[in-house]
Amino acid sequence: DVVVVGGGVVGWSVAYWLKVLEGSRHGMKVLVVERDPTYSRASTVLSVGGIRQQFSLPENIRMSRFSASFLRNINEHLGVPNEPPIDIQFQPSGYLFLASPQAAARLEATVQLQREEGAQVALLTPTQLKAKFPWIATEDVAVASYGLEDEGWFDPWTLLTAFRRKAISLGVHSCSGEVRGLILSDEHRVPLRGPASATARIKHVHVHMPDSLEYQPVTCAIVINAAGAWAGQLLEAAGLPGGLCQPPLPIQPRKRYVYSWHCPDGPGFSCPFLIDTTGAYFRRDGIAGNYLGGMSPPEEEEPDPGDLSVDDNFFQEQVWPRLARRVPAFESLRPRGAWAGYYDYNTFDRNGVLGPHPKVENLFLAAGFSGHGLQHAPAAGRALAELVVKGRYESLDLQRLGCRRLVEGEPLEEEGVV
Structure with missing residues (x-):
């Protein structure tokens, strides 16, 4: 049902919240695809692990407050029966x-x-x-x-593995591979023409598996781009028609x-x-x-x-x-x-891009946090899962972090980027 591209802390948070919000009623199938299973180059585990409330944008402050509460009660959220309690070593x-x-x-x-x-x-x-x-x-x-x-620092690896362990216990699937293609439905294989509101739809993704010369096609209803620093390059390299990549996702x-x-x-x-x-x-x-x-x-x-x-x-x-x-x-x-x-x-405004893609109707974005993705992952994952499962934000209103500001050229500048 849902392919999450990127198994960093944001991707696993999205996957976890998808299963929490949909409950056991529908049996949503969620797959997380991560190209670096050792996480040797992952932004999550190479960060300094800080969390703070001191941002200049209301949405970022609200995400920090949500995440601080989540981390304070982390074992209520991410604890797994018969497993040791989680200690993120918060200072x-x-x-x-x-x-x-x-x-x-x-x-x-x-x-x-x-x-x-x-x-x-x-x-x-x-x-x-x-x-x-x-x-x-x-x-x-x-x-x-x-x-x-509600400020300090903690161990990033512990939070990542806690999200991953809990999500897998809830039925989320994972694989080591790299998404290199987003294949559109047949009627959308040509570049867009006509009104700017025209949209396309992804039919399946091509996953390149390690030590293989072939792609594994994965049919899916929804794709979530949580590829972090490579989120912009993913869309450029995934074979989408040029009209679908305008404006480009300004994430580097x-x-x-x-x-x-x-x-x-x-x-x-x-x-x-x-x-x-x-x-x-x-x-x-x-x-x-x-x-x-x-x-x-x-x-x-x-x-x-x-x-x-x-x-x-x-x-x-x-x-x-x-x-x-x-x-x-x-x-x-x-x-x-x-x-x-x-x-x-x-590069547009140093803030996360969260929400539906403006031209690919079943593609959602969760990237571009410019250094504060780790601390905002619990909140951003919850918010995006709400959009997917319920069609609207409920816990936090993060509409202003959507793609509209990119299309309209209206940045939301965050001054508190360290």
Whole structure:
């Protein structure tokens, strides 16, 4: 009935919620197709595992609040009888956003929106900031926002495997393979002509299996594109007529580095997830003086996403100096290692694209979260499953995250992308 393309945390969340919402009444058959069963290149498990309420778009704040509640009660949702309880190793610690004088008014307005949405966020003056975190240099900070609840970090792999294990226990099927073709019904094999409202329909998908020269056709009623960083390329490479790919899905793989270092005199157990005025970030990693951090490069300096090699010079030349200016103790840090992962980056407005495709009537999209897909997966999966099963949003109204904004050229900018 439903083929979910992509077995990351978003794809498995969709599959789980599909089975929960349809119950045992209809026996919906759901297949999750994942091309990398080792997850060695998966965005989910290569992330730093954060969750926060501090976003600038109401929909993102609401998804964060939903997901925080879901994670707090995760064993009620994803627990499997006769299996050990789930421990996602959640570390409660607020995100701390620092703002320069030029960005202070915008941060204050964003915090007001967050509070209106029910998030508990404090505004700190430089004096208050220094009193709470004496290790921070505050000379160029005008104001800071600090999350008071439902923020922190957790183990991404545990959440992914919990969704997968529960979904399979509910009857979801999975296979290792790559979807390389979306085959339309016979009457839609030619490029679209006529009114822009004309639509096509997928009849089956072509799954390329490992160690095989042949495709496995899978007939289905609905396809969900949860291919993450490769969601845009999937549609381009799947053999759809050109008219069905306009406008293109603006989702690209963007490589991001995560660096690890040790500093015995660094911030202690109360260390927040700090986002500097420069865009550099870090958080505590355990309690033994270890830290994780990084920074998104300028648009004109985006690294080649062709592989997951790490540029150590980027840390030495760009990240470390910014961190050391903010936390003087980091001047003597010792690098420990690094890895690279992918953002499914929405170049249009850095927000997820969620909902039906504008021209393929049985194709749904759940991708482009630009770095916050892990934390929003429980909410986004639920929302998309509601559209499929019930034809409407019920728990969260996420209509504005649909494709209409792409077609009409009206971006919903998210300022809080780290």
